[in-house]
Amino acid sequence: MEYKPKEVLLKNGTPCLLKSPGPGDASAILKLMSQTSEETSYMARYADEVNITLHHEQDFLSSTLKSQKDLMICAVVNGKIIANAGINPIAVFERYLHRATFGISICKAYWGLGIGSHLLAAIIRGAREMGYEQLELEVVQENQRGIALYEKFGFETYGTREYCFKYRD
Template identity: 45%
Template structure:
């Protein structure tokens, strides 16, 4: 995504009543981001949101990911979602441990869920957190 697309995404999320994009800074450096977005607007899925998070590797294990994830969970609750979902590469054991520690449960796996440019196919773990 280029600069203009990033700015438009942030503006769209800023004006949304049920989606959010959060940024984590250390000094002037952007070191992480997280967000929630709706799965869909139809009645059968409007109770669900997807969470995503990314932290620069140099800033792992410093509490930034936990702070962002807890903020996403709180924002999802305030937006009225009943279920928060995410996907994580199965080899990212640190992230999986974080998600489990805040209440997410695994509900499935997709062996070809992610295609890495450098590693090829990677399995993803599907996780969810009930908010009600």
Template identity: 30%
Template sequence: MIINEQEYQVRGLTYTIRSAREADAKELSALRLQIDGETENLDREQGEGFIDASGFERLIRADTESRKNIFLVAVVQGRIVAFSRCEGNHLKRFAHKVEFGVGVLKEFWGYGIGKHLLQESISWADSTGIKKMSLHVLETNEKAIRLYHSLGFEVEGVLKNDKVLSDGQFYHTVIMGRFPE
């Protein structure tokens, strides 16, 4: 699905949120690899689950054609600095919901980019009749958990000892969902 571009100005930074395009594929491949190396809040370590440019082209094409998926990017001065995806399920018993995921370059944390990507995704989900958005978040990512709560997400459960991080310790994953009224 494709959305209309939206421009934001936060603390002196101007960025645009728009639908991903096939021409973004090479840049998205490198961006995802970099983001995975900048934080342990995501599921992958740097290099794991690598998606090359042709893989991103296929993903973007499929998401653009699907009413159940949306792939967004945030662009600063022509450079993609963040992305998000909502992925639906075509099985009838799960067709009412999507899963949200997001990644933002560390140098652009604190500008509301993740929040605006999520707000655009929520707006899309509400306008297309999606009945549930869900996401997974690391228990230590308190800032993200507060953001998700503020946008109507609630804790649905906790996956105990779900991830092992670089310190060798186990951490819980919080499952959150949003149900439009």
């Protein structure tokens, strides 16, 4: 699904454009994935595990724009993609069609400016438009900033998985 571009103001007054990234944004999205994976241990992968080819990412972004059940929204500040969020169906079986999973990543230099709230609000609206009734995510228990954001939007903890991540050290 394509998100209609929208400009929002960050807490510091900086304009920020929310939009669906297209194939032309593939390189910037890959850089964002590497950067955010490097900046925090809360992401699912290490930066050196972002090994998606540019062509594959272009195809992925193109198919996401055309999808009726997937959505990706990025945040652009001063022409640079600095955050990204997306939703995908849990499964294609009828009993799962009401559920989607989502993820979000923000460059550390932009934490605390309200980008997460803007992206999450847009993702929730998009999920409703696509017919989803339930959004789910996994979050590292130590990620208190993330958890506070999710709780602000009504998310509740429904379970924990101890030792879910195994770090290299």
